Amino acid sequence: MRFLLVAAFGITSCAGLGECSLQGPEVYPKQVATTGTQTHSETTSVSTNILQDHLRVNKASGVLLDWKTGRLLASVGEQHAATPGSLLKPLVLSYALRRGIVSANTTVYCRRTLHVANRSLPCTHPTDQPMLDAQGALAFSCNTWFASVARRMSAQDLEEVFQQTHLRHSSAQFNDADTRILTALGLEHVSVSPLQIGTAYRALLLHESHTSAVWSGLRDSVVYGMANNARVPGIEVLGKTGTASNAGTWWTHGWFVGAISDRFVLVIYLPHGDGGAAAALAGAVLREFLSEGVR
Template sequence: MNAPLRRVAISVLVLFTLLIVNVNYIQVVRSDELRNNTSNTRVLAAQYDRERGAIVVDGTAVAESVPTDGRLKYLRQYPQGELYAAVTGYHSLIYNNSRIEHTENDLLSGSDGRLALRRLADLFTGRDPAGGDVVLTLDPAVQEAAMAGLEGVTGAVVALDPSSGAILGMASTPSYDPTRLSSHDPAAIREYWEQLEAADPDPRLNRAIDDNYPPGSLFKVIVSAAALQNGLTPETVVPAPKEFPLPNSTRVIPNYNGSSCSPSGEQPLIDALTISCNTAFAQLGIDLGEDRIREMAEAFGLDGETFEIPLLVQASGIGEVEDDAALAQTAIGQRDVRMTPLQAALVAATVANDGVQMKPYLIDQVQAPDLTVIDSTSPEEWREPISADIADQLTEMMVSVVANGSGRAARIQGVEVAGKTGTAQVSQDVADHNWFMGFAPADDPKIAVAVFVANGGGTGGDVSAPIAGDVMQAYLDGLGD
């Protein structure tokens, strides 16, 4: 073979070698990356050839696949639209999937390893393959009351079973219709997506878990827990001046509307929480010190860490505390304190559950296509930030908030409710955030709830507390059926 032919042969051999290496790299090394890429619709389109499993709430499918006569055999639909969108997410031919549709995709699509025997049986029997069902912990009455309460505002509601950690309600507004993202019309999908992209605030966010916010006076429950753990009682008299001068600063912390908490300038701790006295808790925070407050906050879960339910929950925490002035602001839930609505519900649920925090979860069980249960969630103790005795004292104080103080609008006739309001400053010329967290019945808790209204323009007591009361009552009424 002469030299030119050898060079050509070597070049061809090198090219074939590079081609084989590239094919193997794509099929082996990058296979998972390409398969899970949101731009790759080939795998997603193939899934439309089988019936995708349902997402179920109280025996009713809130996400389901229905047969069609088109090229794609099944169409994903969400019969109750906006009501459950923050939890179900969407399953889209163009934009892949989100929320439970994403975290449980393998089970819903039928590719989960737990369905391997079912897939094998399908091959032998000729039965059409199908995905499994995901059964959520949500309660329809709670979800409906939450969304009704949030109508017209931007906010979130989370409700928990304090004894198990099961999430009974998770609502976020504004919301959207996931069915419109799951059609078989690419142009219509893109048009609706562009509407959502342009919307402000973004309807696709789940404000219960996607972001954290200054909690305002909700944080006083955690400061109270630290105080009780360090020897104070609900009856301990604490300073409660009209204004609290910030150390090494010309600024002062006032009480709400510049009011006075007590004519004497001091009051029992239970009264300070009942009327949400800023100056009392600013001083109490400094007296306790950063270490005790941070330790208690982290024990409740404000530890700066994300977690999954299985949806990803953003971190809650108290941030940096540079000096006593920052500590005073932190003690009233301002400065760098941030909390998700789910975390607020967990704080209330912990007090309700004798100081034991149960791990929150959204999925009750998963089922094979024939509805046999293949996995279920067992309640799990997660943390124990306070003793049962301190939880009892906090309950007494939080009952006073609803019976006698800022949380009156959360009252339920014939039921003793425990709670705490919060009104958090955001920035100058921006309306305050409004909060409420609590539980009922106070002597035998069945539900804990947190309500967040962004820039509500009022107080937690007049904006968020009534929503919380309606949500708790809806659930308790259902227990009586």
């Protein structure tokens, strides 16, 4: 019994738009199933109250979608659009793997210093693992690895990523390599609302094998990677963090996307934040959902 969780949280900044908070690996015991069922109206009422309790103080927005049908179960706050940051990485990776642009075994040496179009985008993952494959790069949200993928993609490839995911983007000239990289990293030329990114992630995970590099990378992100703050003992959570700034602003906002499949999709957005704080908020929301039997 699983569901998909997507959350965003806000704090003032995150150096180099990297993600935050790493802890050691955790081995999860067998999935714990909840007992009893809730009606659609009961799920809507309970989940809305939980979201309001957690989001009210930070003026955040959130939506809850049914995993199987995509039905909107709850909505709190306004639907603001913002740059997604690293939330785009699983979508880019899935496309690149399907088209043979990279394979799950493609490795890239990360020097942790990435400069694109006069922007510094350093990686913040551990220094003892400089060689990363697709699964590890997603777990650690490696900017260098995904910049290398963007360089291999054509302008049409990147355009197709947005067409297939139905995410709003500008008519940028993707023929320029720097533009492709910044777009693939979710830092420019694209903005999403919580509902849009939740819908995109639901579609992604419905079509991913549980053994794929995308699925495994999102799982490992929560087990020991950048989304580690969202871990829930006894539950396998898939997760992805994102940190970015909107054009013309100096502060960052943070996102978290996570999954426990077959149940529902949660998206939370707060306009000031980083991915690590977003993951921590998502973990708290997820634990209360489980304790209240939200299904």
